[in-house]
Amino acid sequence: MDIQKGQILTGKVTGITKFGAFVQLAPGRSGLVYISEIANTFVNNVADFLTVGQEVQVKVISIDEQGRINLSIKQALAPKAEPAARPPRSPRQDALPAETDGAPVDPDFEDKLKRFMKDSEGRISDMMKQTERRNSKRRR
Numbered sequence: 001m002d003i004q005k006g007q008i009l010t011g012k013v014t015g016i017t018k019f020g021a022f023v024q025l026a027p028g029r030s031g032l033v034y035i036s037e038i039a040n041t042f043v044n045n046v047a048d049f050l051t052v053g054q055e056v057q058v059k060v061i062s063i064d065e066q067g068r069i070n071l072s073i074k075q076a077l078a079p080k081a082e083p084a085a086r087p088p089r090s091p092r093q094d095a096l097p098a099e100t101d102g103a104p105v106d107p108d109f110e111d112k113l114k115r116f117m118k119d120s121e122g123r124i125s126d127m128m129k130q131t132e133r134r135n136s137k138r139r140r
Contacts, residue, residue, distance in 0.1 A: 004060065006059070008059050009025050009058055010057050010058075012055050012056075013051065013054045015052065020037075020038070021033045032069070033071045034070070037073060038074065058073055059072045061075065
């Protein structure tokens with residue numbers, strides 16, 4: 001059996017390790033599915049997702065110079081439907097005040113935010129100066 005990159009094949013799990021699972025693709029040909037390629041969710045323990053003897057569909061990700069085959073289960077899954085793109089906002093909508101949970105946003109919010117940021121930056125710079133003074137006294 002000629003195995004090529006990008007093929008989707010069915011194989012049988014022959015071994016499970018802490019870093020992935022070995023899958024037999026054909027007699028005498030097997031590959032490795034790394035733990036990061038098992039599922040679209042976080043995989044802490046491979047045995048939670050796969051068992052020895054289980055048949056799985058895998059996609060051939062790569063074949064290196066030494067003939068080792070890297071496989072992926074999550075790439076072999078049918079692609080999920082992409083969320084519909086939002087229509088672009090019209091200029092008139094951008095000019096209107098945004099609403100959060102039905103409550104209108106304060107029109108002076110931008111001014112308040114600018115003042116807060118300016119005050120915060122001033123306080124942070126003052127704290128940094130004090131810290132530098134303390135550190136320079138300790139070095140003497």
